[in-house]
Amino acid sequence: MRSMILHAFAIGLVAAPMVAHAAPAAIEASESAADRRTPNERILGALTLPLKAQALRKAGVGEGEVKAGLKAAKDKKLPAGDAAEVLDEAAKATRDHGPVDNFGAFVQAKLDAGLRGRDLAAAIREEHAARGKGKGKSEGKGPPEGKGPEAKSDGPPHGGPADDKGPEGKGPEGKGPDGKGPDGKGPDDKGPPGQDAAEGKAPGDKGPNGAGAAEGKAPGDKEPPGKAGAEGKAPDDKGSGNAKNGKANEKAKPETAGK
């Protein structure tokens, strides 16, 4: 009995420091990822920071926001290469979803919360996806209308692209260039399957075939009867598929055609 107590005590003495070290090690894990870079990698990463900052400015983020984001990163002693990655992610997200308010404050908050590297980049992308003043909202960058309705729910709530799509206006899940939805076409599709979707027409399109009309016609749409939207999409309910090719702008403006 006595020896058991002694053994337990000895094990406790050995294990206690290990337990004490475990928690800080976990906390520092994300920070040490940056430290694992070689000096050369660090220097090369830093080199891109001004370029990424310029890209962010060109994407449409205000100067104050860019500066605030940089200041937050610098204050937190974020390596310049990591800051460059963050700005790069923000620039991409801004191009896809539009700018968000208080970008600098958001970055500051996430840095305060301990986010770094990929986690921070992912948080920025999510923030833009959720609150970006999406360009798609006002420019008719709708989803491929030939899609089935279930595919629509995959899109981000503001109508911006869920992720990077191909240049041909493919749907959020990488549908083929024929613009078909996950099932090939939506339940109410008439006419050539998903033809408009491939061309990126907005919900208000008045195509001769009415193809791609399945996803929500506004009452004023001049589509053939019986092709009105199965889901009652609002006229401004655009999605992502055509953000890249810009054909939505040429073919139909939802503000005018989809009401």
Next chain:
Amino acid sequence: MIRAMVPVLLALVVACGGSAGKVDQAVTIAKEIREKPDEAEKILGAHQMTADQWEALMYEIASDPAMAEQFEAGLQKK
């Protein structure tokens, strides 16, 4: 009036020249680093600069749109 303005103008000239000099130096170093990425640390050393100083310089340039533009343009020049 003119006499009063001279120091101000001089200060402006010095300030502008300072930032331009920094960007020029950064462009020179960056080009060398891009040519020989494996020797980035050595290249910085040759320019009497540490990695920390280089990062600070990159932060400074990135925070100033004019400097960042100048840096970007400088890198694009052959």
